[in-house]
Amino acid sequence: MPNGASSSWPAVWAILRKECRSEWRTRYGLNAALLFAVTSLTAVTFAAGPLPDRTDLLSALLWITLLFAALSSMSHAFVRETESRTLLMLRLVASPTQIALGKLLFNLLFLGVVLAVTVPLFLLLTAAPPVRWGPFALVLGLGSVALAASSTLVGAVIAQSRSRGALFAGVSLPLLLPVLAAGVSGTRAQWDGLPVGADARLLGAYAVALFGASLLLYDHLWED
Amino acid sequence: MSAAAVSVSASGLTHRYGRRATGVEELEFSFEGPGVVAVTGANGSGKSTLLRIVAGVLRASQGDVRLQIQGRDVPRGLRRTRVGLATPELAFYEEFTGRENLEFAAQTHGLDAPRAAAANALSRVGLESRGGDRVAAYSSGMKQRLRLAFALLHSPPVLLLDEPGSHLDDEGRAAVREVVRAERARGLVLIATNDPQEVQLAERSLELVARGLGDPA
Numbered sequence: 001m002p003n004g005a006s007s008s009w010p011a012v013w014a015i016l017r018k019e020c021r022s023e024w025r026t027r028y029g030l031n032a033a034l035l036f037a038v039t040s041l042t043a044v045t046f047a048a049g050p051l052p053d054r055t056d057l058l059s060a061l062l063w064i065t066l067l068f069a070a071l072s073s074m075s076h077a078f079v080r081e082t083e084s085r086t087l088l089m090l091r092l093v094a095s096p097t098q099i100a101l102g103k104l105l106f107n108l109l110f111l112g113v114v115l116a117v118t119v120p121l122f123l124l125l126t127a128a129p130p131v132r133w134g135p136f137a138l139v140l141g142l143g144s145v146a147l148a149a150s151s152t153l154v155g156a157v158i159a160q161s162r163s164r165g166a167l168f169a170g171v172s173l174p175l176l177l178p179v180l181a182a183g184v185s186g187t188r189a190q191w192d193g194l195p196v197g198a199d200a201r202l203l204g205a206y207a208v209a210l211f212g213a214s215l216l217l218y219d220h221l222w223e224d
Numbered sequence: 225m226s227a228a229a230v231s232v233s234a235s236g237l238t239h240r241y242g243r244r245a246t247g248v249e250e251l252e253f254s255f256e257g258p259g260v261v262a263v264t265g266a267n268g269s270g271k272s273t274l275l276r277i278v279a280g281v282l283r284a285s286q287g288d289v290r291l292q293i294q295g296r297d298v299p300r301g302l303r304r305t306r307v308g309l310a311t312p313e314l315a316f317y318e319e320f321t322g323r324e325n326l327e328f329a330a331q332t333h334g335l336d337a338p339r340a341a342a343a344n345a346l347s348r349v350g351l352e353s354r355g356g357d358r359v360a361a362y363s364s365g366m367k368q369r370l371r372l373a374f375a376l377l378h379s380p381p382v383l384l385l386d387e388p389g390s391h392l393d394d395e396g397r398a399a400v401r402e403v404v405r406a407e408r409a410r411g412l413v414l415i416a417t418n419d420p421q422e423v424q425l426a427e428r429s430l431e432l433v434a435r436g437l438g439d440p441a
Contacts, residue, residue: 014332026319085315
């Protein structure tokens with residue numbers, strides 16, 4: 001028989017592995033995310049050409065590409081469970097917090113893969129100026145955590161509502177704006193030789209706040 | 225495993241879906257295990273709703289179900305560890321095999337030997353030879369067997385079976401009877417059904433008469 005509350009991490013780990021295996025077999029999210037990233041970057045650079053001296057445009061383009069590439073899949077983490085009616089099975093084997101933490105870890109991993117493909121492609125196609133790798137990685141990393149935390153939280157909240165698509169956009173927008181603003185600002189600052197500390201602190205604090213709020217909310221979700 | 229002292233009781237239990245439609249209304253009962261209880265009633269009388277509330281995946285609008293094991297209350301958030309639920313609403317990951325679905329469930333439950341638990345559960349419902357097939361290729365009867373295996377996976381002292389014989393052939397129905405016979409000795413089994421053969425498996429019954437399709441409240 002299961003050992004109840006003491007088995008949190010094995011459950012989170014099992015859900016993470018299940019998500020990875022499911023994504024590997026269906027390629028549901030990764031193909032869509034990479035297709036979006038590659039086509040949007042190719043289209044922009046084909047139309048505008050290299051943009052080595054426009055760090056403002058480059059920063060915005062990078063974050064818009066990352067945001068939409070990632071959201072195309074991450075927003076569906078819970079919706080897929082609802083639509084395939086597997087959410088009941090999950091709820092019978094794990095607590096809402098365990099489920100959400102497993103999904104959050106998967107979303108982080110997913111974002112890591114999207115970043116690993118998108119960023120080198122972006123730097124190559126746009127002929128962006130050399131990056132300062134420390135500040136660049138810090139801003140990207142903290143921004144990714146904040147992105148994953150917000151999309152996981154919103155996905156969990158809207159999973160059982162009828163108009164999920166419209167709700168996701170409406171609820172996500174105010175949550176994602178601070179991430180986008182700080183991400184763009186920090187990325188531009190590292191190209192312009194300016195300090196990124198303020199933007200990094202904002203992204204970090206925002207990610208922690210979202211994560212904390214999520215932990216408080218998750219066990220009250222899906223009460224029918 | 226010896227029989228666990230199990231009791232399930234409810235007082236003033238009511239659940240409403242939305243403003244008008246009622247799932248269950250002012251329900252009172254108390255059952256102690258080991259044994260089998262048949263929950264009967266017209267379509268829409270709240271049989272499935274009641275099982276979902278007992279399993280802890282649905283919060284009642286008023287009142288609540290009390291589940292006690294060995295004299296201790298099991299909080300709603302932990303009921304999944306002590307209850308096995310097989311219901312037609314239960315679906316599995318179609319891109320995984322039946323065995324993979326059960327192994328995932330066993331790992332998430334925190335069982336010590338997930339592979340052995342999955343193999344044992346598949347064997348009890350006669351699905352071991354097709355355990356390696358993807359769920360997408362399963363017939364409705366095979367999916368029903370998988371639901372039963374899922375409910376049995378963690379050897380829960382309370383087994384909740386919602387229309388367990390639906391979609392099953394004679395062999396499958398025999399497997400259900402065998403499971404109920406084995407589980408009645410070690411815990412409490414609640415069967416939501418209107419099938420006379422399944423009702424006969426129970427020594428006690430609870431008839432839900434509050435609402436049905438003919439009285440939509």
